[in-house]
Amino acid sequence: MYPLQFEPILKEHLWGGTKLRDVLGKNIKSETTGESWEVSAVEGDISIVSNGSEKGRSLQDLINENPEALMGKQVHERFGYEFPILIKFIDAKLDLSIQLHPNDELAKARHNSFGKTEMWYVMDADPGAQLIVGFNRDVGREECIKSLEDNTLLELLNYEPVSEGNTFFINTGKIHAIGAGVLLAEIQQTSDVTYRVYDFNRRDKNGQLRELHTDLAIDAIDYRKKDDFKVSYPTNKNEVNQMVDCPYFKTNFLNLDQELHQDLSERDTFTIYMCVSGKATVSNGHGTASLEKGQTVLLPAASRSVQIDTTGAKLLEVTI
Structure with missing residues (x-):
């Protein structure tokens, strides 16, 4: 039960860049690495211990072996043998798609998954970098659908300029996107369920438009303007x-x-x-x-x- 470290799980994305390598020192040769999953029990992407006597074993193996010692009694009682959070670093060289995540009930019914509440801590931001978080006013369901059809969704969104230390809480249903030039730490529920609603008409490496999930998203979106996402916190030394x-x-x-x-x-x-x-x-x-x-x-x-x-x-x- 010593402090455990894990091999990074690196993810390639068309919007990824080189900051995970150049700023965070990850061992990466690619020019388009967008994510480093640091602690993960997502099926197919389970973290492997990189240090000590448990080196080479998976996080899930350790949980299965002694869930209370690793996760805690109350966590085990609540989540069973499922590790409840996913820890990442994200580098956006280009804008990410406009997206949102379903709540627990919807995610369970549709995907047998947790929902995806998350938070972001900005570690580095190029001059002028920004995030999209929520709408700039209350928006009706039909108005949102029409904006997606007319390619005018961006006119309805709220843009937040960012700098190092800025922190954002993204609850389920809130439309959002990480903007170009932002490197951040992300803490989220263990879930990889994302509804992409707009992707700037970009094409993947095979020349195909990336899949959108508009039909699923419409029932999951929170259409109200809410100023509940910017996290103010003290920075007292050694506390x-x-x-x-x-x-x-x-x-x-x-x-x-x-x-x-x-x-x-x-x-x-x-x-x-x-x-x-x-x-x-x-x-x-x-x-x-x-x-x-x-x-x-x-x-x-x-x-x-x-x-x-x-x-x-x-x-x-x-x-x-």
């Missing part, structure tokens, strides 16, 4: 600063320039640390993992304490 607390995950911001020790004896959940700046080592009494910007570690729920040593690092701390 645990709350960012997001939702039913699917909890995320804190650690802005450290010295050692931090936490008692985890009452924390009945795994803990994931994503390094978004600087360097640190994470120890739990059973082992130590080194983190640099763009690296991730999973602390099993059986850990009774954690010590983070650094002279300068920013970490996202994720639990259930």
Whole structure:
């Protein structure tokens, strides 16, 4: 039950770029890598341990072997043997498609999947980079359908300029897209269900238009304008600063320039640390993992304490 690290699962996309390699140091030769899945139990993309005595084993194997020790009793009772969140870094050299995700009920009925609530932490943004989050006014269902037919959807959307440290909470049903020039950390429910509604009429490497999911999306969209997505959070040094607390995950911001020790004896959940700046080592009494910007570690729920040593690092701390 030492701190576990995993081999990145790299995803090629027509909108991907080189920041996962050039900024985060991933071992990538491609010029169009869009995603690095850091901790995943999505079927077909299950993380493999890269460090220590469990090296080469899958995250799912470890869960099946001892679910409460790895995930926590309350997490196991709630999710069984399914790891409930997916951790990624995303590099958008080009605009991503306009999309949204269904809620738990719809995703279960249609895809036998969790829904997909997610959050973004912006790590790097080119000048003028922006995100699309929600509508710029309340929109009717028929109006939205007509805008898709008329190729005018972009006129209805809300654009948010971004810079490093900006954080966004994307609940299910909210239309959204990551804009060109943005590198971010993403924390989400374990789900790969996405409804793409607009893709700038782009074609894939085979010259084909990418599939849209408009019919499925229409019943899943939240058509109301809501200013509930921008996350304001404290950045106090050497403290645990709350960012997001939702039913699917909890995320804190650690802005450290010295050692931090936490008692985890009452924390009945795994803990994931994503390094978004600087360097640190994470120890739990059973082992130590080194983190640099763009690296991730999973602390099993059986850990009774954690010590983070650094002279300068920013970490996202994720639990259930």
